[in-house]
Amino acid sequence: MDIVFVNQLQIDTVIGVYEWEKSIKQTLVIDLQLATDIRTAAAGDDLAHTIDYAVVCEKVQQLVQAKPLELIETVAENIANLLLTEFPAKAVMVRVGKPSAVKAAATVGVEIRRGQW
Incomplete structure (x- = not known):
């Protein structure tokens, strides 16, 4: 299985459970892995036969900021559902980090895997 990946996609959005978080934008740092077969794309040097990571980034940003x-x-699950329904990925890994959540930590977050690895 081949992997198309995006590392450290930074998206500013309103996220959080505390009242002070509901009135500000915070940066989420997102890593993605999409499992797919890239052989046809590589053989023909044709973007139409693979996953366009620029489109992935655009759609993820729109979703997160919606x-x-x-x-x-919830952000991670929403992204995983988007990737599995809109792209030819057999499985996905989504990691969402929230660097501003815990002062003593560089970042905290969640990582999920969905689909058939």
Whole structure:
């Protein structure tokens, strides 16, 4: 299985359970892995036969910024569902980090895997 990946996609959005978080934007740092077969794309040097990571980033950004949420767990699930339904991925890994959540930590977050690894 081949992997198309995106590392450290930074998206500013309203996220959090505390009242002070609901009135500000915070940066989420997102890593993605999409499992797919890239052999046809590589053989023909043709973007149409693979997953366009620029389109992935654009759609993920639109999704994350569409409405305020409280939990990064919800963000991760929403992204996984988007990737599995809109792209030819057999499985996905989504990691959502929230660097500003815990002062003593560089970042905290969740990582989920969905689909058939």
